[in-house]
Amino acid sequence: MAGLVLSKAMLVAARPLPGNKVLIPAPICALLPGMSKPLQASEAAPAVRFGSLALLAWLWLAAGMAGMAQTTAARDWRQEVQADWLLQDAKRMLPPAVEQKVRPEEDAAGGCDGVKNGQWGFHTEAQDNPWWQVDLQARFSLERVVLYNRCDGTAERNSRIRVLVSEDGQDFRKVYQHDGTVFYGYTDQKPLVVKLNGVAARFVRLALAGQSYFHLDEVEVYAIGAQQNVALGKPATQSSTSQWSKPHSPSPLAVAPVYPIATVLERGFKLAESLRRLGAAVENEAALLRELKRQAEDLPPEAPAQARRELYFRAHWAVRAMALRNPLLNFDTLLFVKRAPTMFPHMSDQHYGWWSRPGGGICLLEDFKTGQPRARCLTSDLPPGSFIGPELSYDGRRVLFAYCRFYPQVADMEKVDKEKLPADCFYNL
Numbered sequence: 120m121a122g123l124v125l126s127k128a129m130l131v132a133a134r135p136l137p138g139n140k141v142l143i144p145a146p147i148c149a150l151l152p153g154m155s156k157p158l159q160a161s162e163a164a165p166a167v168r169f170g171s172l173a174l175l176a177w178l179w180l181a182a183g184m185a186g187m188a189q190t191t192a193a194r195d196w197r198q199e200v201q202a203d204w205l206l207q208d209a210k211r212m213l214p215p216a217v218e219q220k221v222r223p224e225e226d227a228a229g230g231c232d233g234v235k236n237g238q239w240g241f242h243t244e245a246q247d248n249p250w251w252q253v254d255l256q257a258r259f260s261l262e263r264v265v266l267y268n269r270c271d272g273t274a275e276r277n278s279r280i281r282v283l284v285s286e287d288g289q290d291f292r293k294v295y296q297h298d299g300t301v302f303y304g305y306t307d308q309k310p311l312v313v314k315l316n317g318v319a320a321r322f323v324r325l326a327l328a329g330q331s332y333f334h335l336d337e338v339e340v341y342a343i344g345a346q347q348n349v350a351l352g353k354p355a356t357q358s359s360t361s362q363w364s365k366p367h368s369p370s371p372l373a374v375a376p377v378y379p380i381a382t383v384l385e386r387g388f389k390l391a392e393s394l395r396r397l398g399a400a401v402e403n404e405a406a407l408l409r410e411l412k413r414q415a416e417d418l419p420p421e422a423p424a425q426a427r428r429e430l431y432f433r434a435h436w437a438v439r440a441m442a443l444r445n446p447l448l449n450f451d452t453l454l455f456v457k458r459a460p461t462m463f464p465h466m467s468d469q470h471y472g473w474w475s476r477p478g479g480g481i482c483l484l485e486d487f488k489t490g491q492p493r494a495r496c497l498t499s500d501l502p503p504g505s506f507i508g509p510e511l512s513y514d515g516r517r518v519l520f521a522y523c524r525f526y527p528q529v530a531d532m533e534k535v536d537k538e539k540l541p542a543d544c545f546y547n548l
């Protein structure tokens with residue numbers, strides 16, 4: 120997300136780069152809404168005109184081309200662009216991050232925050248007998264606990280997970296121990312359901328015996344005769360924190376947007392100044408920005424949020440139109456690589472090839488300056504695999520990229536002994 124946040128500010132200062140290609144860093148593509156699904160197949164690649172200015176091109180993409188996803192998501196791409204502006208501006212206004220140790224309660228909140236994604240909601244240190252618990256803030260007759268495990272390769276750590284309950288938060292008694300089978304939750308929609316048969320408790324604790332890290336995606340607790348998860352949003356804590364712990368606080372978009380019109384206008388005027396030096400015809404947009412500035416200044420403090428919202432988006436659209444008038448953007452198609460998310464935060468695994476996750480491809484975004492951008496995948500005929508690159512030839516007619524095929528059984532093979540592995544599970548140009 121940092122790339123998205125930086126992108127608009129850097130647009131103003133972007134400079135042409137040597138070379139004749141436009142490359143989109145994969146993490147940007149991974150962040151684009153709707154681009155997590157495979158793109159549609161296409162015919163052979165046409166000759167593609169590319170200009171220089173790689174930096175500006177991908178920054179623009181990051182800032183505003185989310186619309187490309189709409190060909191597959193069937194949503195109004197302009198709404199996606201606007202949502203991205205709101206997110207960027209909200210993040211710009213967050214107070215500066217202060218390096219401080221995450222408290223156990225802050226990390227533990229991720230175990231009952233309603234977010235289920237197959238990753239870890241909380242994460243202790245490797246320690247003896249780690250635990251996590253939630254305070255239901257009242258005594259309930261409990262019907263069941265539903266446990267969503269991590270689904271990214273560490274699920275077996277919880278195969279002998281214990282469920283304990285307490286009425287006072289001091290004395291806990293074990294009411295369940297799992298039988299050693301691995302369970303998941305998010306990926307197979309089969310979380311571990313532990314029946315509690317009406318046991319009375321205010322505190323529910325999950326624990327492991329022996330030395331281990333402890334982490335779960337989400338914990339749900341249901342009382343007899345009730346439909347709602349009584350653990351949701353309740354105070355939680357855990358036995359320790361780790362380098363993977365983080366505070367779980369509301370998203371910046373969860374609070375009401377503030378529509379910083381003045382900031383958008385200020386950036387727009389600076390961009391206009393910069394583009395004039397390049398000979399771009401930006402006077403129409405600059406005049407519009409001046410008019411919007413006048414309207415914003417006339418807006419009474421008690422004006423409804425809708426009025427501010429309208430001015431805010433009009434200003435953003437004007438700035439965007441201006442950015443696309445950059446004479447260095449003298450091409451209509453962007454080339455980029457789309458990649459699958461990594462296992463854990465291990466980007467290196469994606470580069471090993473035989474350990475990488477499949478997905479993505481070499482893609483084009485055509486007519487990116489128009490109101491109808493289109494994304495196409497050039498490699499959809501290849502079997503599932505991973506992609507690195509692309510590099511573009513000097514005349515923009517040939518693309519060089521690396522590809523490795525994905526074999527599900529490789530995960531069960533001796534991965535260190537490479538002689539046993541299929542040759543094309545390594546990257547080939």
Ligand SMILES: [Ca+2]
Pocket residue numbers: 229230231232233234235239240336337
């Ligand atoms: Ca969670």
